Amino acid sequence: MGGTALEVSELEHRYGAQTVLSDVDLTVRMGEIHALLGANGAGKSTLIKILSGVQRPTAGRLSVFGQPVTLRSARDAHAAGIVTVQQDLGLVSGLTVLENLYLGRPLPRRGPLPHRAEARRVAREWLATVGVQLPLDELVGRLSPVRQTVVALARALAGRARVLILDEPTAALTDQESSLLFTLLRRLRERGVAIVYVTHRLHEVFLLADRVTVLRDRRVVATVPPAEVDADDLVTMMAGEPLASSGAAASARGPEILRADGLTGRRVRDVSLTLHAGEVVGVAGLAGSGRSELLRLLAGAQRPRAGRTAVRGRPLQPGSTRRALAAGVALVPEDRLHQALLPQADVTENVVLASLRELSRLGIRSARRDRAAWAAAARQLTIRATGPRQPVTQLSGGNQQKLVLARVLRRAPAVLLLDEPTRGVDIRTKQAIRGLIARTASNAAVLIVSSELDELTAVADRVLILREGRVVAELSAADADEETVLRHCYGGSSR
Amino acid sequence: MKETRAGLPTVDAAGPAAAAEPTAAGGTRRWIPGTPVAFAALVVLFAVLRPQSFLSTGNLRNTVEQIAILAVVAAVQTVVMAVGEFDLSVGALVSLTGVVAAHLMLDGTPVAPAILAAVLTGTAVGVVNGVLVAWLRLSAFVATLAVLTALAGTSLLLTDGSTLFGLPAGFVAIGRDRLGGVPVLVIVAAVAAAVVWFLLAHTSAGARWYAVGGNAEAAWYAGIDARWMRLAAFVVSGAGAGVAGVLLTSRLASAHPTAGDGLMLTSIAAVFLGMTASRSGRVTVGGTLLGVAVLGVLDNGLNLLQIDTYVQQVLTGLILIYAVALSRRREARR
Numbered sequence: 001m002g003g004t005a006l007e008v009s010e011l012e013h014r015y016g017a018q019t020v021l022s023d024v025d026l027t028v029r030m031g032e033i034h035a036l037l038g039a040n041g042a043g044k045s046t047l048i049k050i051l052s053g054v055q056r057p058t059a060g061r062l063s064v065f066g067q068p069v070t071l072r073s074a075r076d077a078h079a080a081g082i083v084t085v086q087q088d089l090g091l092v093s094g095l096t097v098l099e100n101l102y103l104g105r106p107l108p109r110r111g112p113l114p115h116r117a118e119a120r121r122v123a124r125e126w127l128a129t130v131g132v133q134l135p136l137d138e139l140v141g142r143l144s145p146v147r148q149t150v151v152a153l154a155r156a157l158a159g160r161a162r163v164l165i166l167d168e169p170t171a172a173l174t175d176q177e178s179s180l181l182f183t184l185l186r187r188l189r190e191r192g193v194a195i196v197y198v199t200h201r202l203h204e205v206f207l208l209a210d211r212v213t214v215l216r217d218r219r220v221v222a223t224v225p226p227a228e229v230d231a232d233d234l235v236t237m238m239a240g241e242p243l244a245s246s247g248a249a250a251s252a253r254g255p256e257i258l259r260a261d262g263l264t265g266r267r268v269r270d271v272s273l274t275l276h277a278g279e280v281v282g283v284a285g286l287a288g289s290g291r292s293e294l295l296r297l298l299a300g301a302q303r304p305r306a307g308r309t310a311v312r313g314r315p316l317q318p319g320s321t322r323r324a325l326a327a328g329v330a331l332v333p334e335d336r337l338h339q340a341l342l343p344q345a346d347v348t349e350n351v352v353l354a355s356l357r358e359l360s361r362l363g364i365r366s367a368r369r370d371r372a373a374w375a376a377a378a379r380q381l382t383i384r385a386t387g388p389r390q391p392v393t394q395l396s397g398g399n400q401q402k403l404v405l406a407r408v409l410r411r412a413p414a415v416l417l418l419d420e421p422t423r424g425v426d427i428r429t430k431q432a433i434r435g436l437i438a439r440t441a442s443n444a445a446v447l448i449v450s451s452e453l454d455e456l457t458a459v460a461d462r463v464l465i466l467r468e469g470r471v472v473a474e475l476s477a478a479d480a481d482e483e484t485v486l487r488h489c490y491g492g493s494s495r
Numbered sequence: 496m497k498e499t500r501a502g503l504p505t506v507d508a509a510g511p512a513a514a515a516e517p518t519a520a521g522g523t524r525r526w527i528p529g530t531p532v533a534f535a536a537l538v539v540l541f542a543v544l545r546p547q548s549f550l551s552t553g554n555l556r557n558t559v560e561q562i563a564i565l566a567v568v569a570a571v572q573t574v575v576m577a578v579g580e581f582d583l584s585v586g587a588l589v590s591l592t593g594v595v596a597a598h599l600m601l602d603g604t605p606v607a608p609a610i611l612a613a614v615l616t617g618t619a620v621g622v623v624n625g626v627l628v629a630w631l632r633l634s635a636f637v638a639t640l641a642v643l644t645a646l647a648g649t650s651l652l653l654t655d656g657s658t659l660f661g662l663p664a665g666f667v668a669i670g671r672d673r674l675g676g677v678p679v680l681v682i683v684a685a686v687a688a689a690v691v692w693f694l695l696a697h698t699s700a701g702a703r704w705y706a707v708g709g710n711a712e713a714a715w716y717a718g719i720d721a722r723w724m725r726l727a728a729f730v731v732s733g734a735g736a737g738v739a740g741v742l743l744t745s746r747l748a749s750a751h752p753t754a755g756d757g758l759m760l761t762s763i764a765a766v767f768l769g770m771t772a773s774r775s776g777r778v779t780v781g782g783t784l785l786g787v788a789v790l791g792v793l794d795n796g797l798n799l800l801q802i803d804t805y806v807q808q809v810l811t812g813l814i815l816i817y818a819v820a821l822s823r824r825r826e827a828r829r
Contacts, residue, residue, distance in 0.1 A: 325718040342709040354717040356699040
């Protein structure tokens with residue numbers, strides 16, 4: 001293990017009044033695999049963005065091999081020898097391996113012409129540094145995921161990367177492929193490359209890392225060699241002080257409304273659940289655990305590969321949001337901007353979108369009824385807008401979110417599915433939305449996905465925990481403290 | 496679910512509208528209603544240059560008659576573009592449906608069934624376009640270009656590449672007669688445009704079309720199946736092309752296998768011009784008709800100035816670029 005490759009000190013980053021990173025110190029040595037752990041929202045993504053030059057920190061110092069550097073762009077980061085391989089790898093699937101390796105860098109030339117033979121020879125050398133040979137003329141899109149990762153790594157190293165940042169490189173890989181990747185990474189470590197390894201999988205930390213840094217609430221909690229801790233310790237570090245149980249009143253449970261049996265999708269595997277009127281059920285899980293997909297499957301927005309859903313005992317035909325809505329199952333999707341709002345339209349058009357049939361007679365709309373619908377929504381959810389014709393893009397994030405909620409609440413759903421309903425909204429709206437959830441649950445079932453565990457424990461009667469597509473635990477609100485939930489999310493003791 | 500289509504710019508102005516925060520002034524930045532201003536400027540320009548002829552009632556009536564058919568095609572093109580697609584086959588379909596009507600009448604079919612057959616032919620082609628785009632998921636560019644080619648070939652086959660003359664007087668009257676001083680042609684076009692306007696602006700189908708074009712994924716989560724809406728839009732477009740084919744053939748008193756081809760580009764140009772007429776950049780029938788008026792006045796004025804038709808064609812191209820650039824710029828700002 002050699003000298004210091006990357007040193008970050010007193011790094012701080014703020015958006016307006018919001019602090020997203022504070023007082024972060026991190027040292028990565030040459031020939032070290034340094035794991036970076038943290039629950040959703042702990043600040044990992046921001047740290048990676050800063051290290052790859054995509055985002056400039058508000059304060060703090062950065063040095064690479066002892067040289068202070070200022071990273072204004074990804075190009076600066078490359079020049080300093082820091083290369084980030086994102087989860088999506090940044091490859092062009094319609095180009096060949098060779099073309100991808102030379103993406104953004106000049107081909108060798110002989111006189112005015114590209115020197116193909118030389119380009120191929122150099123490309124093979126690059127692949128050899130990773131220790132794998134691949135057919136140079138194969139389209140990257142036709143390679144297996146692990147081979148694609150190899151191309152991304154070779155490309156990064158060809159840029160003379162001395163610090164390599166990997167963001168969840170095993171997310172798309174099978175166990176077997178992962179261990180292949182680990183072999184490659186260990187080889188790179190021997191060659192003196194400093195590797196920052198971001199992961200959600202605790203067992204990889206123990207398998208691979210020389211040291212691990214844990215982030216929580218935008219700060220570094222600790223940097224330790226994995227040998228000195230166990231998985232439970234790491235989870236405790238990520239979770240922080242156990243929250244006092246908020247003790248959501250276990251509301252009166254009514255009759256069963258929704259039942260799903262063996263739902264299976266791309267990520268979701270064999271999930272069965274029942275929802276009763278009058279209850280709020282939380283879904284916790286790491287990003288990629290299949291939380292959003294579960295909601296989409298239930299809402300008819302995605303066709304399941306297997307499994308059945310029934311509402312009030314009647315089977316629901318899969319793969320149609322229209323039929324699901326008609327049966328009383330409504331979803332508020334995660335991404336307001338891309339999945340919910342009509343950006344060109346005004347607030348009224350947006351609020352009536354899911355109830356056009358009810359608001360028209362023989363297919364003919366009435367401006368009066370539409371306006372009344374908007375007025376009712378604005379009043380009931382206190383949506384602040386200048387009038388019924390205000391463009392929806394002019395509303396604040398919180399008011400947009402209330403509008404999207406109003407759209408589905410108009411239909412008086414029997415099952416309300418909420419995906420991160422309070423993301424990116426201010427604290428007052430957050431409270432308003434929580435109140436709304438409680439009111440809705442008085443005669444409907446609510447299933448809520450949230451990355452904020454305190455939110456789940458505050459509103460939910462019970463919490464389901466998804467890990468790698470399966471429900472691995474069900475906790476009552478009282479038992480669902482942050483540490484217990486995280487322990488289940490991460491699979492508890494090392495796998 | 497935003498699909499990037501090859502070829503012409505998509506009208507899907509929704510895109511991932513970067514979190515458009517309200518600006519301090521409480522609105523979007525300064526906005527210039529490009530098309531209304533252009534229209535006014537053209538009218539003033541021609542009125543000054545040719546005061547006697549341009550503003551005469553005769554010339555006005557003439558202009559309206561000239562643009563009536565374009566108005567029908569542009570109105571239905573508006574529906575297709577509202578749903579985020581475009582229909583390149585309309586022009587060839589106008590030619591073909593005109594040929595179908597003429598062919599049937601020359602074979603002895605009475606006028607009314609021949610007209611019906613033309614409109615049904617248009618509708619059927621609309622179904623084909625819709626299925627190709629919505630179910631087989633071809634890009635509108637590829638699908639409607641391929642259909643255009645097939646239609647053009649069919650028209651040539653049916654006519655042997657020649658013009659069909661000798662249509663019944665009752666049919667030709669549609670393009671020549673007046674009702675209370677107003678050309679029948681203009682009345683039919685006005686009714687067709689009004690129907691499309693009503694569909695888009697005042698029905699739940701219209702709201703769904705806009706929703707799919709604005710954000711197909713949001714529409715899907717709100718229980719709207721984009722496939723059916725896309726199909727319906729192409730069907731409207733096909734039926735409208737059928738109506739336009741009948742009007743064009745009666746006005747010319749003959750059917751030529753390429754008579755309507757030019758309407759493809761001008762109809763799309765009119766819709767793009769119309770997009771700059773409203774602050775939101777939304778496609779509307781009203782805006783489109785204004786775009787049609789701009790193109791009509793330009794055509795007419797340049798004729799009065801005795802400027803070569805080839806020059807006119809160059810100008811139409813430049814205006815299209817101008818209109819698209821203007822609507823793109825708005826998108827980039829959002």
